Amino acid sequence: DAGVTQSPTHLIKTRGQQVTLRCSPKSGHDTVSWYQQALGQGPQFIFQYYEEEERQRGNFPDRFSGHQFPNYSSELNVNALLLGDSALYLCASSLPIILNNEQFFGPGTRLTVL
Amino acid sequence: GENVEQHPSTLSVQEGDSAVIKCTYSDSASNYFPWYKQELGKGPQLIIDIRSNVGEKKDQRIAVTLNKTAKHFSLHITETQPEDSAVYFCAASPRGFDSWGKLQFGAGTQVVVTP
Numbered sequence: 001d002a003g004v005t006q007s008p009t010h011l012i013k014t015r016g017q018q019v020t021l022r023c024s025p026k027s028g029h030d031t032v033s034w035y036q037q038a039l040g041q042g043p044q045f046i047f048q049y050y051e052e053e054e055r056q057r058g059n060f061p062d063r064f065s066g067h068q069f070p071n072y073s074s075e076l077n078v079n080a081l082l083l084g085d086s087a088l089y090l091c092a093s094s095l096p097i098i099l100n101n102e103q104f105f106g107p108g109t110r111l112t113v114l
Numbered sequence: 115g116e117n118v119e120q121h122p123s124t125l126s127v128q129e130g131d132s133a134v135i136k137c138t139y140s141d142s143a144s145n146y147f148p149w150y151k152q153e154l155g156k157g158p159q160l161i162i163d164i165r166s167n168v169g170e171k172k173d174q175r176i177a178v179t180l181n182k183t184a185k186h187f188s189l190h191i192t193e194t195q196p197e198d199s200a201v202y203f204c205a206a207s208p209r210g211f212d213s214w215g216k217l218q219f220g221a222g223t224q225v226v227v228t229p
Contacts, residue, residue, distance in 0.1 A: 004157075033215060042120075042203050042219030043158065056216050090157055094215060101146040101207055101215055105157035 002027065004093050004106035012112045013081050021076040021109045025093030032074040033103060034066060035090040043090055049074050050096065078111075086113045116141040118206050120220025127227055133191040135223045137204035140185065144206040147180060147187050148217070152201045161202075162189070194227045201225070 005024045013019050025032050031050045035043035045058035049068035068074045072093075078085055088110050092103040117140040127133050139147075145166035150158035164171045164178045164187065171178050175194075180187040191198055201224050205217040 031215065033217075035217075040222075042118075042205075042221050043217070045216050045218070048215055058216070092217075102148070102160060102163065103215065103217060104160060105150070107155075107157045 004091055004104055006089075006091050006106040006109050008109060009107070010110045010112075012114065014114050015081055015083060017081050017113075018077065018079045019081060019111060021078075021089050021091075021111070023074045023076070023091030023093075023106060025072050025074070025091075026104050029093035029095055029104070030072045031094045031096055032068060032072065033092045033094070034074070034076050035092065035105075036060070037088040037090055037108070039087070046076070081113045083113050086111060116144055116206055116208060116216075116218040118204060118218050118220045120204050120223060122223060123221065124224045125226070127194050127225070129194060129196060129227055129229050131194055133189075133194055133198070133225055133227075135189045135202055135204065135225075136186060137188070137206075137220050138184075138186040139206040139218075141206070141208050142185065143208040144218075146207040147178070148205050148207075149176075149178060149189050150203045150205065150219075152203065152222075154200075158203060191225075194225075196227050196229055199225055199227045 033048040034046040037043040047057045052068045063079045088108040090108045091106045094103045120137045148163035152158045177190040204220045
């Protein structure tokens with residue numbers, strides 16, 4: 001049983017560009033959350049998707065957007081990249097949050113903005 | 115919103131000794147407290163969690179305690195082994211309609227177990 005998978009593993013972009021990161025949840029999970037982890041810090045909640053809708057959002061600007069597909073996979077899009085967007089982007093999947101809070105993380109995508 | 119503080123930031127222990135990491139939270143509505151272990155180059159791995167209706171939970175060498183009145187919870191690792199070396203994160207999650215599953219993480223504790 002595959003766990004949470006993310007692609008790509010690493011990505012290098014320049015300021016002002018746009019990036020799309022992808023996540024496939026653990027089998028049986030239908031809720032996907034995205035987190036940003038800066039170097040040496042704990043993960044920060046970006047947003048959460050359930051039933052193809054954004055259900056919750058953290059303190060991130062509108063440059064950060066997402067999507068969830070009917071097969072529960074998800075994308076994170078970041079527009080107009082800034083140097084400060086350099087971080088490890090983590091995807092976590094779970095059963096419907098109302099049933100169970102356990103979130104399982106993928107390996108992350110390391111984004112470097114030059 | 116929720117704020118989670120974690121300490122110490124680094125912890126060095128001899129193999130076989132115990133390690134204790136402490137966290138405090140601010141939102142009394144928080145009712146779910148997971149602990150994650152993150153090894154270099156990997157995503158966080160859930161190692162144990164506790165809910166607000168339980169005061170203590172154990173899983174082999176790992177235990178977590180929760181004091182709701184004081185709003186703090188702790189991770190205890192006994193008989194530490196070199197493979198326990200990693201960064202450990204505590205987190206808290208409230209159970210309100212508009213905040214389900216929104217984990218608030220601490221800053222992490224780098225644990226180094228020396229043989």
